[in-house]
Amino acid sequence: MVTVFFQQVLNGVILGCIYALIALGLSLIFGILEIANFAHGEFYMIGAFMALFSISYLKVPFLVALLIAMAGMAIVAALIERAVFRPIVGKPLINSMLLSFGLSTALANLALFFFKADPRKITSGLAKYRFSFQGLYVTGERLAILVLSILLVLLLAWFIQYTRTGKAMRAVAQDRVAAQLAGINIRRIYSITFAISGALAAAAGTMVGAMFFVNPEMGFTVVLKSFVIVILGGFGKIRGVIVAAILIGLVESLGGGFISYAYKDAYPFLLLVLLFIFKPEGLTGGKQS
Amino acid sequence: MVVFLILALALMCAAPAFSELPKAPVRIGVVLPISGPIAYDGTLALNGVKMAVDEINKAGGISGNEIQLFVEDSAGIPATAVAAMEKLVGMEKVVAVIGDFGSSCTLAMMDVAQRAKVPLITPVSLAPKITEMGNIWMFRGCDNSAMIAKAFTKWAVNEKKADKWAYIAINTDYGRGSVDAFNTELAKLGAKVVFTEYFNQGETDYYPIVTKLSASEANGLCLFGETVDLSRVIAQYHEMGIGDRMLIMDPTSGTFNAKFIELTGESANGIVGASRFVASIPTPAAQKFVADYRGRYGFDPEKYAQAGYDCTRMVSIAIEKANSLDTEKVREHLAAIKYEGPQGKAHFDGKNQLIIDEYIISVKDGKFEVVAGPISVE
Secondary structure, three states: OOHHHHHHHHHHHHHHHHHHHEEEHHHHHHHOOOOOOOOOOHHHHHHHHHHHHHHHHHOHHHHHHHHHHHHHHHHHHHHHHHHHHHHHOOOHHHHHHHHHHHHHHHHHHHHHHHHOOOOOOOOOOOOEEEEEEOOOEEEEEHHHHHHHHHHHHHHHHHHHHHHHHHHHHHHHOOOOHHHHHHOOOOHHHHHHHHHHHHHHHHHHHHHHHHHHEEEEHHHHHHHHHHHHHHHHHHHOHHHHHHHHHHHHHHHHHHHOOOOOHHHHHHHHHHHHHHHHHHHHOOOOOOOOO | OOHHHHHHHHHHOOOOOOOOOOOOEEEEEEOOOOOHHHHHHHHHHEEEEEEEHHHHHHOOOEEEEEEEEEEEEEEOOOHHHHHHHHHHHOOOOOOEEEEOOOOHHHHHHHHHHHHHHOEEOOOOOOHHHHHHHOOEEEEEOOOOOHHHHHHHHHHHOOOOOOOEEEOOOOHHHHHHHHHHHHHHHHHHOOEEEEEEEEEEEEEOOHHHHHHHHHHHOOOEEEEOOOHHHHHHHHHHHHOOOOOOOOOOOOOOOOOOOOHHHHHHHHHOOOEEEEEEOOOOOOOOOOOOHHHHHHHHHHHOHHHHHHHHHHHHHHHHHHHHHOOOOHHHHHHHHHHOOOEEEOOOEEEEEEOOOEEOOOOEEEEEOOOOEEEEEOOOOO
16 A cells, blocks of 8 residues: 555656646746746647657657757747737736637647547657566656656756846846846747747657657646646746646545546646635745746 | 159249249348448448348349348438438338447437338447337347346456456446446356446546556456547556556457557557457358458458348348238348357347357457357357
8 A cells, every 4th residue: 555655656746747847838928928828738739749740750769859849849939929929918918818728729720630639659669668666666758757857847947047048037027127127138038938838848748748648639638737736836936836736746646546536637626726715825925936 | 752752842842932022122221320420330330231232132132032222321310310211111111221320320210110110120239228118120230238248257257267356447328337237247256346447538647547456456457448548548557567467358349449559559468358240250151251341342340340241131031031021020030030140140039139149359469369259148
């Protein structure tokens, strides 16, 4: 029973790391552009397809495919920001919600048209390696995903904390006008923010595509879950979002394993309701950082 | 004297029996979904029907009369199926109707069959109530889920010693209903159920379930679901390192198709299930049917084609035995039929449910092999 518990914890942490990658991008965009991007799930889906096609047509290894997907999606996300979102920056939140919801539907249906509903799997070639430690099992694929997502999150945290661009991003998040007065090119920051979130979403999509499936509908459920995570963790707060993501992963895994699997998808939302009742200021509380 | 007797006997046999069958084509109706979402499967059943008709006509037809087929498309929609049935019995004056595919369509057509007094035989519909409603004009020309449960549990428990069952089933009427049906049979055999979990269609992460399963004492894992969901269950089950601990069972053969093999690869090996027909049944009758079908259509037949073929054959035999186009007589002879087809022997029970043997199928290197059977379900 103890082994099963720790196995469920391990599963939950791996799941949580992937959720963190997706939710961080969503949180960044909201923090800096004040846009609720419902099309974020489609960034994740298109990224997964980029990796899938790189592997099946270019025959590149999994890691290279991951990098191609991240780079490709960074460019696509930046273009989408320029063409679709820039005109509505600073407008009421409802504008971005409706716009991104429409974009989400359009992108998902385009993908359905071009790639078909047929689910496909990214073959990482790592699933056949299996490690066991004290009765805990993990495949090479999942271990790689765990390590990669932790690395990516650390890289992002470092980037935002210590680089010049990262500092500029934080400045824009705090006060757009003041940042502009201080000489920051906020348009450039918008593009960079979208590019980073696109790349993170693509990384998550590629990993999920390797563990599960790639299909045009994969973005829908994930974006809702990511919003729960971002609300739990606090918009624009990196540490809060990471904690919330791991928490959701654990709740799903332990709840699914020990209570009832059929209601697995309800647990995160239950958590959200409880949070609103008992700790409405968010998990980590306080103001945006 | 002996020679004379033999001659006389031979003459008697050869003499044409008194026939009520008019010298005209025998009209048989078909209602199947040839368009719409289940068109592919519907066409498979129609393939079997057409092949049977051509074979019978080539061999001289029914007592010298050719079969004339009237095919109507139901598109899988009950209202369309009823309209098609009305047209067949009202305008085309058919002797019997073969159809439909989906249970809801067949259920809708049953009343028309009863009112018009025309035998209706479904090659595919599984809903138990079709043959439980006491409609004597309705026949089910294939097995049903209760029969599958009976045949499969007997084999798995007695032959494979799987006496502690775990279920991973889809959270629908089909999944929950199948679990109930199997539990009934398992209780009779004295086997235990130690684990039951349901999942929602389209789920991807089954780690919580398979992790929990790894701690259970089950020696048989029974799956009910569709191709894509089950492919993830199987892959993650193997990732958990418990691959050789349980007999993996898919009794309703949701995994026995090419897409499942493509998605799971080697993990599919060793899955067992039940089916009334697969192309690898080794009997000469089955192999002749498979060869003929492949020669005609270019690919192997499966259970829909087999059922379409068998239903058509049974109807034509009943008409021949009845020696009449009187639908009442055709119905009586169909109900009393002793049929032997590519799959094996078959007859109808008191409720017009076909009693047909089941085969146990196992996946080996992407192929579906017969490992046991035929198993009688009586």
